[in-house]
Structure formats: structure tokens, C-alpha cells
Ligand SMILES: Nc1ncnc2c1ncn2[C@@H]1O[C@H](COP(=O)(O)OP(=O)(O)O)[C@@H](O)[C@H]1O
Ligand SMILES: [Mg+2]
């Protein structure tokens with residue numbers, strides 16, 4: 001999928017930061033080792049002078065082969081000596097080599113494939129994460145975490161109809177969400193969160209978004225009104241970044257649509273919304289959809305067939321309790 005130049009630029013900058021960080025860290029370790037074990041510095045100097053001597057031997061002519069062979073084995077012996085000394089002093093024998101986060105491209109972002117230079121998979125993953133980060137800049141992601149979710153807001157009073165307390169029900173939902181985020185993969189199931197206002201649907205879906213993003217997946221969080229107005233504006237503009245945005249919504253690893261049912265859809269945005277959901281379902285890509293509405297109410301806006309499809313595919317979580325926003329303000 002296509003991304004804007006800015007996204008590529010930001011991703012390349014992050015990649016370069018990864019690489020220089022790894023290299024700087026290796027340099028710092030080298031400096032420390034030289035300070036603590038001066039013998040190693042001496043050996044390293046001699047090793048690099050072996051290279052210069054080898055060049056000189058070639059320039060001077062004579063028995064180049066045996067001269068370089070000799071230097072090579074000397075250099076190897078010294079390298080082994082360095083490794084031995086490093087281990088003796090409590091270092092890893094490869095500690096002078098930068099520890100790149102990707103062993104395939106050494107944090108350059110590029111690899112050779114069939115004689116061509118192509119983007120490494122780690123670069124593509126970072127690209128998606130960067131693009132999602134950009135889109136989520138306005139989402140209230142930071143404050144809603146699993147840690148700040150408090151089960152004490154839910155009553156222990158057993159509900160007569162269901163035989164369980166809101167506390168027990170919400171504890172199950174909470175545990176499910178934690179587990180979902182921890183084990184999220186691109187083939188995870190969708191989730192449908194339903195229940196009244198102020199029961200923690202947004203909070204828990206943002207907590208999932210935080211954790212799944214932290215694990216390196218591309219997550220987009222969007223409220224249904226915002227989504228519909230964006231989809232409907234696409235109709236009128238010829239901006240190519242629109243199709244890019246649509247593509248991201250369709251292809252990101254996890255799409256969270258909050259407050260479905262509070263939007264005012266028009267014919268065009270509804271069609272676009274169907275297209276979006278259909279392409280995600282075809283690709284087997286998960287959603288999290290939150291709503292205050294009942295299934296019947298949702299069917300008034302969207303077709304029964306569509307509602308049953310999205311409800312049929314996902315895991316349903318029914319939130320219960322009293323409005324926490326009100327309780328918090330008491
Ligand atoms: N269990 C909880 N512990 C702590 N804060 C919560 C909890 N549930 C909801 N909140 C907070 O209460 C407010 C309303 O919750 P929210 O997730 O927006 O509810 P909903 O999306 O179900 O309407 C938010 O500020 C949210 O952070
Ligand atoms: Mg909400």
C-alpha cells in the first residue's frame with residue numbers, strides 16, 4: 001500500500017536512529033573496555049596495523065602470498081586473544097559489534113533480494129506503525145491503560161436475572177481484553193463491545209490499542225462520527241491521500257471504531273463504510289467495534305444482514321454497571 005513521502009521520511013529517520021543508537025552503544029562499550037583493559041586496545045591497534053602491513057607487502061612485491069598469509073594468521077591469533085580477554089573481564093566476546101535490532105538488514109532498512117535492493121520486513125512494519133501513530137495523534141491513547149482500569153467501580157451485587165454481579169462480569173471482560181492484547185496476531189478475532197455510557201468500553205479498547213501498538217502492530221483508533229465524516233468528505237475531494245487513508249483503514253492490523261451508532265451517516269458514507277468492513281472481512285482482519293446501541297437499534301441505521309454479519313464474526317462483550325464518569329465526578 002502507498003504511504004505519503006512524510007511517512008517514509010519519518011520511518012527512515014527512526015530506522016537511522018535505531019542504527020546509530022546500536023553503533024554508539026558499541027562505541028561506548030569499546031571505550032569502556034579500552035579504559036579497563038588497556039591490553040585489548042594495544043591488541044586492536046596491532047590487528048588494524050596488520051591490514052596496513054598486508055597492503056604494504058603487496059605494494060613492495062616479493063613473496064606476497066606468504067607474507068599476507070603470515071599476517072592473516074597473526075591477526076587471527078590476536079583476535080582470538082581479544083575475545084579471550086573480553087570474556088575474562090566479564091564482557092561478551094562480540095561486544096564490539098553493534099547489536100542491531102534486525103539481523104537481516106542491520107537496521108539499514110534494506111536487504112538484497114534476487115539481486116535487487118528492497119525494503120526489509122522490519123522497515124515495512126515500522127512504516128505501518130509510523131503511519132498509524134500519525135493517524136492516532138489526536139486519539140486519547142495515553143491515559144487509558146490496563147493499569148488505570150479499576151474493577152472496584154463495579155458492584156458486587158448479584159444481578160437477579162443473570163445470577164452474576166457486574167464486578168464478576170467485568171472482571172471476565174477485563175481479563176479477556178488483557179489476554180487478547182497480549183496474544184494479538186493479525187488473525188485475531190474481532191470484538192464487539194456493547195453497553196451503556198461510561199462503563200469503560202472506550203477505556204478498554206484504548207488499553208488494547210496501546211498494548212497492541214507497543215507490540216509493533218499497526219492500530220488505528222477512530223470514532224464512528226469522525227470516520228463517517230472523513231469517508232463522506234472523500235467523495236468531494238480529489239486528494240490522493242484519501243485513498244491512502246482508506247487503504248490504511250482497510251489494511252491496518254487492528255481497526256477500532258468507537259461509538260458506532262452516534263454518527264449521522266449519509267448514503268455515500270454508508271456505502272464506503274460497507275466497503276471498508278467488507279474488505280477487512282475478506283482479508284480476515286480484526287476490528288473492535290463499540291456501541292451503546294442494541295442490535296435492533298443498529299439495524300435501523302445499517303441493514304440487518306450487515307449487523308448480523310459483524311456481530312456473527314466477533315466476540316461479544318456486554319458491559320454492565322453504573323456510569324463511571326458520573327461516579328468519578330462525585
Ligand atoms: N474501570 C474503570 N476504571 C477506571 N476508569 C474508568 C473505568 N471505566 C471507565 N473509566 C473512565 O470513565 C470514563 C468513561 O469511560 P469510557 O471508557 O469512556 O466509557 P464508555 O466508552 O463505555 O462510554 C473515562 O474517563 C474512563 O477512563
Ligand atoms: Mg466510549
Ligand SMILES: [Zn+2]
Nearest residue numbers: 102105120122
Ligand atoms: Zn530489517
